[in-house]
Amino acid sequence: MTYEGVLTKMQTEFGNPIQYYLVFENSFLNINQLLNKELEITFQGYQCLNCGKKKKIFRQGFCYDCFMSSAAAGDWIMKPELSTAHLDIEDRNLEYEKLVQLQPHIVYLALSSEIxxxxxxxxxxxxxxIDQGAVQAVPIVEVPNRYLAGITEVALKNHYADKTNWQKMLKNEIPEVDLVTERNGLGNLIPEEVQPYFEAVPEKKYELVYPVLEYPKKVNSLNLDKTPQFTGKLSGVKGQYLIFEDGTVFNVRTFEGYVVKISLS
Incomplete structure (x- = not known):
């Protein structure tokens, strides 16, 4: 059985364990059902997620031209503190930026490889x-726009990592910490303008369970540009990674915009 289409990040459904789906234009795969089965992934070409043209993907599923021009790829996406829609200042497209930036945002602590x-x-x-492969998460504050969330994150970066160590996450090398206690001790680190949003107790601690039969001891990333065809037995899914029995891992999100054929044995 084969499935073909443009890769986009896996869609997920919260549960115990989390359910994963690869969605193509005319079909979809429930990845959980493929555990312990052989998959063949074959690279067939590119298709920009923005313009739809068959152009080489530059970043985030976009070709170079779209990445440099699309409002969905502005610097404020990766650096929320650069958001300006609350000031009525446009970066690339103010209507789009207001839609995304001027809505409730959560600043959080998550446990994926470290806090x-x-x-x-x-x-x-x-x-x-889920996309980060976190096993626990707690909200710190809920604020009305992306800018306030961004300056809070910047203030906390001096004390916590802001990126996941993907290798540790995939090997499930996670320290034992009490996220709620950690979160409740942050009050004096929150920027003054965000202090009113800080609550003494978070609404909820989230626990996340992934469909993994066995975690690898070593990991090796599959790069479709270098290895256009790969076959392996699926042993798990975590974050946006497919984990194979031989320790090969495939980051679906990295290869958004790639056209692939997936064959099932």
Missing amino acids: KVGVTRKTQVPTRW
Whole structure:
């Protein structure tokens, strides 16, 4: 059985364990059902997620021209503190930026490889944490726009990582910490303008369980540009990674915009 289409990040459904889906234009795969089965992934070409042209992907599923011009690829995406829509100042497209930036955002602590601080739109809870491979997460503050979330994250970066160590995350090398206690001790680190949003006790601690039969001891990334065809037995899914029995891992999100054929034995 074969499936063909343009890769986009796996869609997820919160559960115990989390359910994963690869969605193509005319079909979809429930990845959980493929555990312990042989998959063949074949690279067939590119298709920009923005313009739809068959141009080489530059970053985030976009060709170079779209990445440099699209409002969905502005610097404020990766650096929320650069958001300006609340000031009515345009970066690339003010209408789009207001839509995304001027909505509730969560600043959080998550445990994926070590404690990390991050920002997500409220509508992306718990999807954002699933995509990072976090096993636990707690909200720190909920603020009305992306800028306030961004300056809070910047203030906390001096004390916590802001990126996941993907190798440790995939090997499940995670320290034992009490995220709620950690979070409740942050009050004096929060910027003054965000202090009113800081609550003494978080609404909820999220626990996330992934469909993994066995975690690898060593990991080796599959790069479709260098290895256009790969076959392996699927042993797990975590974050946006497919984990194979031989320790090969495939980051679906890295290869958004790549056209692939997936064959099932």
